[in-house]
Amino acid sequence: CLSVQVCEWRPPEELKELLDLELRDEGESESQILQRCRDAIRYSVKTSECSSSVGRYRSFGTQLYTYEVGPVFTLVEDAVLRKMMELVGWEEGGDGIFNAGGSMSNMYAVNLARYHHCPDIKQLGLSAAPRLVLFTSQECHYSISKAAAFLGIGTKNVYKVPSDESGKMIPSALEELIKKAKSEGAVPFMVNATAGTTVLGAFDPLEEIADICGEHNLWLHVDACWGGAALISKKHKHLLKGIHRANSVAWNPHKMMMACLQCSAFLVRDKTGLLQRCYSASASYLFQQDKFYDISFDTGDKSIQCGRKPDAFKFWLLWKAVGARQLEQRVDRKCLFHRYLADEIKKREGFRLLMEPEYANVCFWYIPPSLRQLEDGPELWSKLHTVAPVIKERMMKVGSMMVGYQPHSDRANFFRMIVISPQAGKADMDFVLDEIHNLGKDL
Amino acid sequence: CLSVQVCEWRPPEELKELLDLELRDEGESESQILQRCRDAIRYSVKTSECSSSVGRYRSFGTQLYTYEVGPVFTLVEDAVLRKMMELVGWEEGGDGIFNAGGSMSNMYAVNLARYHHCPDIKQLGLSAAPRLVLFTSQECHYSISKAAAFLGIGTKNVYKVPSDESGKMIPSALEELIKKAKSEGAVPFMVNATAGTTVLGAFDPLEEIADICGEHNLWLHVDACWGGAALISKKHKHLLKGIHRANSVAWNPHKMMMACLQCSAFLVRDKTGLLQRCYSASASYLFQQDKFYDISFDTGDKSIQCGRKPDAFKFWLLWKAVGARQLEQRVDRKCLFHRYLADEIKKREGFRLLMEPEYANVCFWYIPPSLRQLEDGPELWSKLHTVAPVIKERMMKVGSMMVGYQPHSDRANFFRMIVISPQAGKADMDFVLDEIHNLGKDL
Numbered sequence: 072c073l074s075v076q077v078c079e080w081r082p083p084e085e086l087k088e089l090l091d092l093e094l095r096d097e098g099e100s101e102s103q104i105l106q107r108c109r110d111a112i113r114y115s116v117k118t119s120e121c122s123s124s125v126g127r128y129r130s131f132g133t134q135l136y137t138y139e140v141g142p143v144f145t146l147v148e149d150a151v152l153r154k155m156m157e158l159v160g161w162e163e164g165g166d167g168i169f170n171a172g173g174s175m176s177n178m179y180a181v182n183l184a185r186y187h188h189c190p191d192i193k194q195l196g197l198s199a200a201p202r203l204v205l206f207t208s209q210e211c212h213y214s215i216s217k218a219a220a221f222l223g224i225g226t227k228n229v230y231k232v233p234s235d236e237s238g239k240m241i242p243s244a245l246e247e248l249i250k251k252a253k254s255e256g257a258v259p260f261m262v263n264a265t266a267g268t269t270v271l272g273a274f275d276p277l278e279e280i281a282d283i284c285g286e287h288n289l290w291l292h293v294d295a296c297w298g299g300a301a302l303i304s305k306k307h308k309h310l311l312k313g314i315h316r317a318n319s320v321a322w323n324p325h326k327m328m329m330a331c332l333q334c335s336a337f338l339v340r341d342k343t344g345l346l347q348r349c350y351s352a353s354a355s356y357l358f359q360q361d362k363f364y365d366i367s368f369d370t371g372d373k374s375i376q377c378g379r380k381p382d383a384f385k386f387w388l389l390w391k392a393v394g395a396r397q398l399e400q401r402v403d404r405k406c407l408f409h410r411y412l413a414d415e416i417k418k419r420e421g422f423r424l425l426m427e428p429e430y431a432n433v434c435f436w437y438i439p440p441s442l443r444q445l446e447d448g449p450e451l452w453s454k455l456h457t458v459a460p461v462i463k464e465r466m467m468k469v470g471s472m473m474v475g476y477q478p479h480s481d482r483a484n485f486f487r488m489i490v491i492s493p494q495a496g497k498a499d500m501d502f503v504l505d506e507i508h509n510l511g512k513d514l
Numbered sequence: 515c516l517s518v519q520v521c522e523w524r525p526p527e528e529l530k531e532l533l534d535l536e537l538r539d540e541g542e543s544e545s546q547i548l549q550r551c552r553d554a555i556r557y558s559v560k561t562s563e564c565s566s567s568v569g570r571y572r573s574f575g576t577q578l579y580t581y582e583v584g585p586v587f588t589l590v591e592d593a594v595l596r597k598m599m600e601l602v603g604w605e606e607g608g609d610g611i612f613n614a615g616g617s618m619s620n621m622y623a624v625n626l627a628r629y630h631h632c633p634d635i636k637q638l639g640l641s642a643a644p645r646l647v648l649f650t651s652q653e654c655h656y657s658i659s660k661a662a663a664f665l666g667i668g669t670k671n672v673y674k675v676p677s678d679e680s681g682k683m684i685p686s687a688l689e690e691l692i693k694k695a696k697s698e699g700a701v702p703f704m705v706n707a708t709a710g711t712t713v714l715g716a717f718d719p720l721e722e723i724a725d726i727c728g729e730h731n732l733w734l735h736v737d738a739c740w741g742g743a744a745l746i747s748k749k750h751k752h753l754l755k756g757i758h759r760a761n762s763v764a765w766n767p768h769k770m771m772m773a774c775l776q777c778s779a780f781l782v783r784d785k786t787g788l789l790q791r792c793y794s795a796s797a798s799y800l801f802q803q804d805k806f807y808d809i810s811f812d813t814g815d816k817s818i819q820c821g822r823k824p825d826a827f828k829f830w831l832l833w834k835a836v837g838a839r840q841l842e843q844r845v846d847r848k849c850l851f852h853r854y855l856a857d858e859i860k861k862r863e864g865f866r867l868l869m870e871p872e873y874a875n876v877c878f879w880y881i882p883p884s885l886r887q888l889e890d891g892p893e894l895w896s897k898l899h900t901v902a903p904v905i906k907e908r909m910m911k912v913g914s915m916m917v918g919y920q921p922h923s924d925r926a927n928f929f930r931m932i933v934i935s936p937q938a939g940k941a942d943m944d945f946v947l948d949e950i951h952n953l954g955k956d957l
Contacts, residue, residue, distance in 0.1 A: 076913030116916060134775050139910060171614035171776075172819045182664055196668025197640035213795040217818050220795075221625055223666025225639025270799050332577050333614075333823060352656040352663075356713050356920035356930070361900075363907040375660050376617045380776060457804075464806040467582060470519030473559060477799035487799070 078116045078142070083368050086114060086142055092150035094387070098394035107391060111384070115143045134378035136371025137357060138364060144381030145368050151383040154390075155322060156338055158302040160315030166346045167338040168373050169382045173296035174214035176321035176337035177263070179375075181205065181218040183319060183339065184261035184290035186349040193349065197223045204228045204252040207263035208240035209480075210273060212294060215263050228257070237426055238273030240264060242280055249287050261290040266311050267298020270479055270487060271425075272432030274298055277313030285316075293317040296335070298430060300327030303395065304402040310430060327402060327431065329491060330386040346373045401493045408490055409433050412500040419504060425485055433488045434479075437462065437507045439514040456483035462511040471506050521559045521585070526811050529557060529585055535593035537830065541837035550834060554827070558586045577821035579814025580800060581807060587824030588811050594826040597833075598765060599781055601745040603758030609789045610781040611816050612825045616739035617657035619764035619780040620706070622818075624648065624661040626762060626782065627704035627733035629792040636792065640666045647671045647695040650706035651683035652923075653716060655737060658706050671700070680869055681716030683707060685723060692730050704733040709754050710741020713922055713930060714868075715875030717741055720756030728759075736760040739778070741873060743770030746838065747845040753873060770845065770874065770934060773829040789816045844936045851933055852876050855943040862947060868928055876931045877922075880905065880950045882957040899926035905954040914949050 081089060090110060099107075116139075135141045135148065152167040170176060185203060186193060192200055203224055207215045209231045219229045230252060233244045245262065252259050262284050264275040277293065284291040293314050299322030301307040302314070314320065318340050325334035339346050351372040358372050371377060390398065409431050416422040416435045421443060425434035436455055445451040459476035466472060476484050488503060524532060533553060542550075559582075578584045578591065595610040613619060628635055628646060635643055646667055650658045652674045662672045673695060676687045688705065695702050705727050707718040720736065727734040736757050742765030744750040745757070757763065761783050768777040782789050794815040801815050814820060833841065852874050859865040859878045864886060868877035879898055888894040902919035909915060919927050931946060 077916050078910065078913050080910045080913055139916070171618075172821060174819045175614075178664075178818065185666075192666065192668065193663045194668050194670045196645065196662070196671050197666035198643050198645045198668075200641050202639065202641045212820075213797040214818075214820065216795050217793070219639070220636045220793075221818055222664065223628075223635065223640035225635065225637050225641075227637045228639050269797075332821060350660065350663075352659045354656040356918070356922075359903070359920065359927075361903045361927075363903070363910075375621065375657075375664055376615045377655075377657065378615060378775060460802070460804045460806070467521065467523045467806075470521045470523055473520050473582070475799070477802065479798075484802075484804075 076117070078139075079114055081114060081142065082364050083138060083142070083146065084365075087146055089114065090143065090146060092146060092387075094150065094154045094390045094395065096395045098392050098397055104388065104392050107388065111143045111147075116140055135381055136369070136374075136378055138366075138368035139362075141381060144384055145370060147381070147387045148370070148383035149368075151387050151390075152336060152338065155336055159317070159320055159338060161338075161340055163342065165338060165340045165342060166344075166373075167336055168346065168370065169334065169336050170374065170376065170379065172333050172335045173212070173294070173321055173323045174217060176296065176323075176335050177212065177214045177292070177294055178218040178221065179337045180263070180290075180292040180294075180319045180321060181215070181224070181261065182222055183345065183349050184292060185222070185224070187290055187318075187341075187345060188258075188260040190348070202228060202257040204230055204257045204259050205261045205263065206230050206232055206245055206248055206259065206289075208232045208234045208238075208265060208268075208275060210234045210238045210240075210268040210271060211263060211265045212269050212296070215294070234273070237429070238268050238271035240275040240280065242276060242283060245280065246283055249283070249289070259287060259289055261292060263292045263294055264317075265298075266293050266295035266314065267301070267430055269297065270432065270477060271434060272297070272428060272430040274310045274429065277311060277316065281313050281316035290318045291316065292319045292321070294321050296321050296323040297326055299323070300402050301430065303328075304399050304406075306403055307406060307430070324386040327405070327491060328386065328389070328398065329401075329493065330382075330389050333380070334382045334385050336383070350374060404493065405431055405490055405495070408495055408497065408500055409488075411497055412488060412490075412503070415500060415504055421508065422504065425482070431489055434485050435488070436483070436485045437511055439511050441514065452483045458511060458514055459484035459486055461514060462507060465510045466506070469510070471510075472503060474503060474507070519560070521582075522557055524557060524585065525807050526581060526585070526589065530589055532557065533586065533589060535589060535830075537593065537597045537833045537838065539838045541835050541840055547831065547835050550831065554586045554590075559583055578824055579812070579817075579821055581809075581811035582805075584824060587827055588813060590830045591813070591824070591826035592811075594830050594833075595779060595781065598779055602760070602763055602765075602781060604781075604783055606785065608781060608783045608785055609787075609816075610779055611789065611813065612777065612779050613817065613819065613822065615776050615778045616655070616737070616764055616766045617660060619739065619766075619778050620655070620657045620735070620737055621661040621664065622780045623706070623733075623735040623737075623762045623764060624658070624667070624704065625665055626788065626792050627735060628665070628667070630733055630761075630784075630788060631701075631703040633791070645671060645700040647673055647700045647702050648704045648706065649673045649675055649688055649691055649702065649732075651675045651677045651681075651708060651711075651718060653677045653681045653683075653711040653714060654706060654708045655712050655739070658737070677716070680872070681711050681714035683718040683723065685719060685726060688723065689726055692726070692732070702730060702732055704735060706735045706737055707760075708741075709736050709738035709757065710744070710873055712740065713875065713920060714877060715740070715871060715873040717753045717872065720754060720759065724756050724759035733761045734759065735762045735764070737764050739764050739766040740769055742766070743845050744873065746771075747842050747849075749846055750849060750873070767829040770848070771829065771832070771841065772844075772934060772936065773825075773832055776823070777825045777828050779826070793817060847936065848874055848933055848938070851938055851940065851943055852931075854940055855931060855933075855946070858943060858947055864951065865947065868925070874932055877928050878931070879926070879928045880954055882954050884957065895926045901954060901957050902927035902929060904957060905950055908953045909949070912953070914953075915946060917946060917950070
């Protein structure tokens with residue numbers, strides 16, 4: 072049993088060659104993918120196979136913080152980050168880290184932007200700092216407010232920029248708010264632009280926002296957690312035009328790309344080690360400086376966590392298996408089905424589309440026959456507001472499907488349909504509409 | 515295919531009965547555990563089995579934020595948290611949440627303590643606040659400093675309390691530092707006590723620290739990420755005497771308890787909804803108030819994340835499988851082996867114990883024959899400092915085992931051995947020492 076090695080050690084550069092990390096256009100056969108899994112196991116640290124070689128500090132599963140505890144997954148993370156940065160359009164690369172979800176990635180962004188703006192805050196705290204203000208659209212994900220609360224910036228210092236009818240941030244309104252903040256004596260430090268808003272699926276105009284950020288010297292973060300997948304599609308990447316000008320990007324392959332939860336990347340354009348400087352605590356029990364390998368691969372000090380799960384591996388293996396071309400087709404196919412669903416909604420009596428979908432969020436009301444004669448006015452909308460919750464309750468109890476609903480500014484409760492499965496087809500879209508009608512026609 | 519239900523809906527109280535959530539002293543048979551897995555699947559939301567029932571919003575794996583998307587795992591998390599709070603000694607229960615690791619749990623604690631101290635900071639931020647100071651021992655985990663940096667408190671406002679020789683916080687030194695901070699015009703708001711320090715495995719004296727916190731009205735957080743497992747052992751729980759007086763506790767079942775990474779609980783004694791008030795952003799697209807079930811089970815707004823992995827399930831299933839009694843035996847057995855290892859180190863020539871282990875960290879130097887004639891002085895220690903890194907390099911390249919080393923205050927690099935595997939035995943302890951000698955005897 073002692074002949075089983077805890078780890079078949081290879082230095083980073085050699086292991087890179089052995090693993091063939093590159094993410095290509097074409098996928099691989101099942102047997103090749105199995106071999107990749109075997110290789111990943113072979114060169115990883117074995118933490119519990121054998122009771123006679125248990126002299127390993129901490130045997131609770133492979134995790135990331137130093138190269139020596141996770142050689143394979145450290146390199147895989149690096150390769151996936153590089154590929155994602157290439158898609159963002161950072162030709163010279165950058166830096167980044169996978170972490171526990173999009174809310175966390177957005178928090179990293181706010182903190183990093185603040186550190187970039189004023190590195191002293193890391194040591195001195197905000198009580199010695201002026202009032203810092205960040206800007207985001209009213210349609211942004213709620214994690215931006217959570218970040219401001221958590222990081223000590225304060226939710227009142229999140230200035231919400233108005234969006235247009237389709238949910239996109241209005242650049243002139245952003246500019247006005249920046250001026251307002253400055254006139255109040257506050258200090259603007261970052262703008263969060265959203266590429267794929269949660270409810271409407273809207274994409275903020277990145278080029279114009281980047282211009283404004285340049286003018287006012289503000290960090291531009293793009294929350295592309297949901298919309299980032301469009302970058303892989305030649306047909307849809309125009310939605311994120313200008314993203315290469317961002318200082319940082321959050322992108323969750325566990326959403327549209329269907330890598331399993333959790334798989335969330337935070338990308339940074341800076342190449343001077345900003346991430347490391349911002350996050351390091353230099354714990355001497357892990358990040359020894361007298362190691363025998365290139366310690367730039369010890370990524371644990373770039374993170375607020377210590378041990379991290381090797382989340383990037385899921386996306387890497389998926390990509391290896393299906394290839395970039397099929398990933399692209401999947402995104403395109405899903406957008407097609409959303410288009411079909413929107414067209415069906417427009418055709419069918421009793422359904423009403425909230426707006427034409429640009430990406431993969433289809434928002435709509437179902438109007439039961441009893442309300443179809445009502446004029447478009449307060450009475451209709453207040454009655455309609457109670458329809459979606461009842462249909463949802465019945466849907467849950469029958470167990471036929473799960474489609475979410477929500478109110479939105481002054482709009483009554485509506486359904487929001489998002490399809491992620493690559494197996495979905497037109498019949499499924501029809502089923503959703505038929506079933507909503509069946510569940511709600513008596514209301 | 516449409517006959518497959520997306521979810522077999524049960525309201526919370528009914529599902530609780532069906533699942534038999536209680537964690538007992540005795541374990542269960544393999545077939546019972548398999549049935550528990552089948553039940554967990556049966557009552558969970560099926561996210562991708564069937565291409566014809568794909569009308570489900572977001573199909574990227576089961577996760578937690580509302581009861582409806584994760585009914586089973588929401589209740590399991592609740593049951594595990596209750597059991598852990600019972601072990602902590604909070605007879606009346608409390609509140610809590612699982613999240614992505616111990617660093618995150620400690621961050622939750624710092625933020626919650628700050629919110630408790632001054633709820634206005636959530637909205638207004640720290641720029642309008644006085645200089646807040648927290649206290650922790652010099653031996654604490656580095657996540658406390660990372661938390662202070664991330665949360666805008668500032669690392670300089672983390673006052674490091676001296677520890678004694680064995681690594682325990684010195685209560686009188688804590689009291690002095692609190693007075694010092696107050697005399698500077700700063701505002702103390704919390705003390706972090708460590709139950710099981712990272713390097714030495716020391717337990718801070720909780721009763722005395724709780725007295726001081728009471729006197730100065732400070733939030734007491736206990737970082738029991740590593741040492742919490744001792745709570746399950748009648749023989750070792752005295753190490754955490756007084757933990758029931760803490761306001762919050764971080765405890766990672768993914769360490770000594772061997773639930774798989776990640777499995778980290780943050781426990782709060784408060785029962786008035788502090789966690790919810792501190793973290794909520796009330797996103798209307800998820801936490802609708804017009805739902806048809808008890809929305810107190812929608813835990814997503816207690817967290818800085820949106821979707822969370824159902825980490826508690828791993829610990830719950832492990833507990834169901836082996837029972838409290840065997841979990842206790844495992845902890846006791848590991849402490850026995852550490853005792854054996856420490857005794858062996860004292861017996862063997864060329865090995866030197868750093869201190870008697872109280873828990874499960876055994877720290878020691880290996881002195882190669884060429885250095886054994888040197889007197890105990892600067893020359894020996896400076897030569898010894900270079901020994902562990904070389905042995906570690908050889909160990910990695912041979913792949914025989916993985917034992918970490920580190921320096922510590924003014925101590926030269928030493929090895930730190932921690933055994934977590936329940937399969938480890940005395941022969942493994944002997945192997946570790948033999949192998950270190952083999953790898954380093956020529957140095």
